[in-house]
Amino acid sequence: MIEIKDLHKSYKMGSNSLHVLKGINFSVEEGELVAIMGSSGSGKSTLLNILGMLDEANSGEYTLDGVPIKDLNETKAAKYRNKFLGFVFQSFNLINYKNAMENVALPLYYQKMGRKERQEKALKYLGQVGLTEWATHLPNELSGGQKQRVAIARAMAAEPKVLLADEPTGALDSKTSYEVMDLIQKINDQGNTILVVTHEEDIAHMCKRIVHLKDGIIVKDEKVKQVRASEYV
Amino acid sequence: MFSRDNWKEIFETIQKNKLRTFLSGFTVALGILIFVILFGFGNGLINTFNDFFADDATNVFYVFRGRTTMPYKGYKSNRQIEFDNSDLADIEKNFPLFLEYTTPRISRQDTVKYKEESNSYTTQAVSPSHQYAEKTIMMKGRFLNKNDIKDKTKYAIIGRLVEEDLFGAKTSIGKYIDIGGSSFKVVGVFQDDGGDNEERIIYIPYTTRQLIEKNTDEIDQIIVGFKPEIGYAGAMAFERSLNSFIREKKYINPKDQNGIFIRNVADQLKQNQQFARVLQIIVGFVAFGTIIAGIIGISNIMVFVVKERTKELGIRKALGATPKSVIGTILLESVFITTISGFIGMLIGIAVLSSLGEKLKDFFITNPYIDLTMATVATIVLIIFGAIAGYVPARRAAKIKPIVALRDD
Ligand SMILES: Nc1ncnc2c1ncn2[C@@H]1O[C@H](COP(=O)(O)OP(=O)(O)OP(=O)(O)O)[C@@H](O)[C@H]1O
Numbered sequence: 001m002i003e004i005k006d007l008h009k010s011y012k013m014g015s016n017s018l019h020v021l022k023g024i025n026f027s028v029e030e031g032e033l034v035a036i037m038g039s040s041g042s043g044k045s046t047l048l049n050i051l052g053m054l055d056e057a058n059s060g061e062y063t064l065d066g067v068p069i070k071d072l073n074e075t076k077a078a079k080y081r082n083k084f085l086g087f088v089f090q091s092f093n094l095i096n097y098k099n100a101m102e103n104v105a106l107p108l109y110y111q112k113m114g115r116k117e118r119q120e121k122a123l124k125y126l127g128q129v130g131l132t133e134w135a136t137h138l139p140n141e142l143s144g145g146q147k148q149r150v151a152i153a154r155a156m157a158a159e160p161k162v163l164l165a166d167e168p169t170g171a172l173d174s175k176t177s178y179e180v181m182d183l184i185q186k187i188n189d190q191g192n193t194i195l196v197v198t199h200e201e202d203i204a205h206m207c208k209r210i211v212h213l214k215d216g217i218i219v220k221d222e223k224v225k226q227v228r229a230s231e232y233v
Numbered sequence: 234m235f236s237r238d239n240w241k242e243i244f245e246t247i248q249k250n251k252l253r254t255f256l257s258g259f260t261v262a263l264g265i266l267i268f269v270i271l272f273g274f275g276n277g278l279i280n281t282f283n284d285f286f287a288d289d290a291t292n293v294f295y296v297f298r299g300r301t302t303m304p305y306k307g308y309k310s311n312r313q314i315e316f317d318n319s320d321l322a323d324i325e326k327n328f329p330l331f332l333e334y335t336t337p338r339i340s341r342q343d344t345v346k347y348k349e350e351s352n353s354y355t356t357q358a359v360s361p362s363h364q365y366a367e368k369t370i371m372m373k374g375r376f377l378n379k380n381d382i383k384d385k386t387k388y389a390i391i392g393r394l395v396e397e398d399l400f401g402a403k404t405s406i407g408k409y410i411d412i413g414g415s416s417f418k419v420v421g422v423f424q425d426d427g428g429d430n431e432e433r434i435i436y437i438p439y440t441t442r443q444l445i446e447k448n449t450d451e452i453d454q455i456i457v458g459f460k461p462e463i464g465y466a467g468a469m470a471f472e473r474s475l476n477s478f479i480r481e482k483k484y485i486n487p488k489d490q491n492g493i494f495i496r497n498v499a500d501q502l503k504q505n506q507q508f509a510r511v512l513q514i515i516v517g518f519v520a521f522g523t524i525i526a527g528i529i530g531i532s533n534i535m536v537f538v539v540k541e542r543t544k545e546l547g548i549r550k551a552l553g554a555t556p557k558s559v560i561g562t563i564l565l566e567s568v569f570i571t572t573i574s575g576f577i578g579m580l581i582g583i584a585v586l587s588s589l590g591e592k593l594k595d596f597f598i599t600n601p602y603i604d605l606t607m608a609t610v611a612t613i614v615l616i617i618f619g620a621i622a623g624y625v626p627a628r629r630a631a632k633i634k635p636i637v638a639l640r641d642d
C-alpha cells in the first residue's frame with residue numbers, strides 16, 4: 001500500500017537548513033495498523049504529512065497504492081488526497097461554521113457527489129462513530145472526544161485507502177483516548193490501512209506494529225500483540 | 234464550477250458568516266450609493282441651469298432703452314432714448330440675413346375686471362411673433378395675428394391663471410373683459426413653463442395699445458429673434474452690428490455704457506452651460522473617486538477575508554479541494570455579494586434621487602437623476618474590479634501548501 005525509499009526532508013531556516021528526515025525506508029501493507037513513535041522533534045509529523053501529501057519530501061521515492069507520488073501539480077495532488085487519504089489531526093481541524101454532518105460531508109463535496117447522497121453517507125458515518133444525534137451540532141457544541149470522532153467520520157467518509165492520524169488522542173483524556181482507539185481498531189478490523197502517530201506507549205500497543213523514529217531515521221520496527229481498547233472502555 | 238451545488242455551498246457560507254458578508258456588502262453598496270447620488274446631483278445642477286432658459290427661446294436679443302450718460306454729436310448727456318415703430322422696420326430692413334422676426338413689447342400694469350372679479354395684471358402689447366420669443370403655449374383659442382395688428386383690434390390673450398382668477402371654472406373665450414377702462418374680447422388662453430408670474434400676463438396687439446395711448450408710435454422694448462442656423466459666433470457678430478446700428482441711429486456714444494442695452498440670451502445660456510459643465514466634471518471626478526475608494530475597500534476586505542479563512546482553506550485542501558475550487562469559492566462568494574449589494578446600493582441611490590425631485594431646488598439641484606446605463610456600468614466596474622481584487626489573494630491562498638495553511642492560527 002505504502003512504500004518509501006530513502007526519504008529525505010529538511011527545512012530551510014534562513015541560511016541554515018534543518019535536516020529532519022535522513023533516509024527513511026519503510027513499507028506498509030494493506031490492512032495494517034501502524035503506530036509511529038519517537039520523541040518530540042524526531043520528525044513523526046513531518047513523515048506523516050509527507051505520506052499524506054500535505055508536504056513534499058526533498059528526495060526519495062514514495063509510492064501510494066502503486067502510484068508514484070512525485071512532481072504532482074496541485075490539482076492532481078488534491079484529487080489523490082481526496083481519493084486515497086483520510087486525515088485525523090490532534091487539533092481536530094473541523095470547520096467551525098459547519099455542523100457535524102456538513103463537516104463529514106465536505107470531502108464528498110469535493111468528490112462531486114450529489115447533495116442528498118452526500119448527506120446520507122455523512123449520516124451513515126456519523127452513525128458509525130455513534131454521533132447520529134449530534135449531526136446538526138456545531139463543533140463548539142461538542143466535547144473533544146466527540147470532535148475527534150466527527151473528524152474520524154469525516155476522514156472515513158471519502159473511503160480512503162489509508163487513514164493517517166497525527167496524535168489523534170493527544171488532546172484527549174485517557175478514557176476518551178481509548179474510545180477513539182476502539183473506533184480506530186474497529187475501522188482497521190474492516191480492512192482499512194491506518195497509521196497513527198503517538199507519544200503514548202499504551203496507545204501504540206493498541207496498534208499491530210510500532211515504528212520508532214529517532215533523529216530522522218527508523219531505529220526500531222516491530223510487530224506487537226494488539227491490545228484491544230474495548231478492554232479499557 | 235457554476236453548478237447548483239456550488240451555489241448552495243456558497244449561500245451556506247454567506248449565511249453563516251454574516252459579519253463578513255455585511256462588511257463587504259456594505260462597502261460596495263455605500264460606494265455605489267454615493268456614486269449614484271453625486272452623479273445625480275451633477276445632473277440636477279445642469280437641470281437647474283437649463284431650467285433658467287427652458288421657458289424662453291434662446292435665439293433672441295432683448296433690446297432695452299435707457300438714458301445716455303455721455304454727450305455725443307451735439308446731444309447732451311442724460312437724454313432718454315425712445316424707440317418707435319420705424320426702428321422695428323429699420324432693423325428688419327438692415328438685417329434680413331440674420332433676422333427671423335422682431336416684436337415690440339409695451340408693458341403696462343392695468344386693473345382688469347370681469348363682472349364682480351377685479352385684479353391687477355401686467356399687459357404686454359406685442360406682435361404675433363412674440364409667441365416664439367416667449368414660447369407661449371396656446372391652450373384654447375388663438376394667439377394674436379397680423380390682422381389684429383393691422384386693424385388694431387381689441388382682442389386679448391390671457392394667461393391660464395388670469396382665466397382661473399377671473400372666470401373660475403367657466404370658459405373665457407368670447408367674453409369681454411375690462412382692461413384699464415377699455416373693453417377687450419378674450420380670444421385665447423395660454424400657458425407658459427416660466428412659472429406663475431408668466432401665466433398672470435395678458436397679451437394685446439401693440440397697435441391697439443398705441444391707439445389707446447393717444448395714437449403714439451412709441452414702443453418700450455424691442456425683441457429680435459435671429460435664425461438659429463447662424464450659430465453662437467453668428468449671434469455674437471449680429472449682436473455687435475445691431476448694437477452699433479442702433480447707437481448710430483439714436484446718436485449714442487459708442488463708449489456709453491447706458492443708452493441702450495442688449496440682453497443676449499444665447500450668450501448667457503452658453504456661459505451658464507460652460508459653468509454647469511465644469512461643475513459636472515468636478516462632480517464626476519468626485520464620483521469616480523468614490524468608485525476607486527470602493528474598489529480599494531473591497532480589496533482590503535478580500536485580503537482580510539482570505540487571511541481569516543486561511544486555516545479553513547487548508548482544511549478544505551487537505552480534504553481534496555483543488556486550487557480551482559479554492560479560488561472559485563472565494564471569488565464566487567465575493568462576486569455574489571458585490572453584485573447583490575452593488576445593485577441594492579444602485580437602486581437605493583436611484584430611489585433617493587427620484588424622491589428628491591424639486592426638494593433641493595434651493596441648492597440649485599433640480600430633478601437629480603442618473604441614467605440607468607451609467608449607474609449599471611459603474612456597478613459592473615466595481616464588481617469586476619472587486620473580483621480582480623479578490624483574485625489576487627485567492628490565488629495566493631490556493632497556492633499555499635496545505636500544511637502551511639493548517640499551521641495558521
Ligand atoms: N515548517 C517548519 N519549518 C521549520 N522547521 C520545522 C517545521 N516543521 C517542523 N520543523 C522542525 O522539524 C523537526 C521535526 O518536527 P515534527 O513536527 O515532525 O516533529 P514531531 O516528531 O511531530 O514532534 P512532536 O512530537 O512534538 O509533534 C522539529 O525540530 C521541528 O522544529
Ligand SMILES: [Mg+2]
Pocket residue numbers: 044045046166
Ligand atoms: Mg508532531
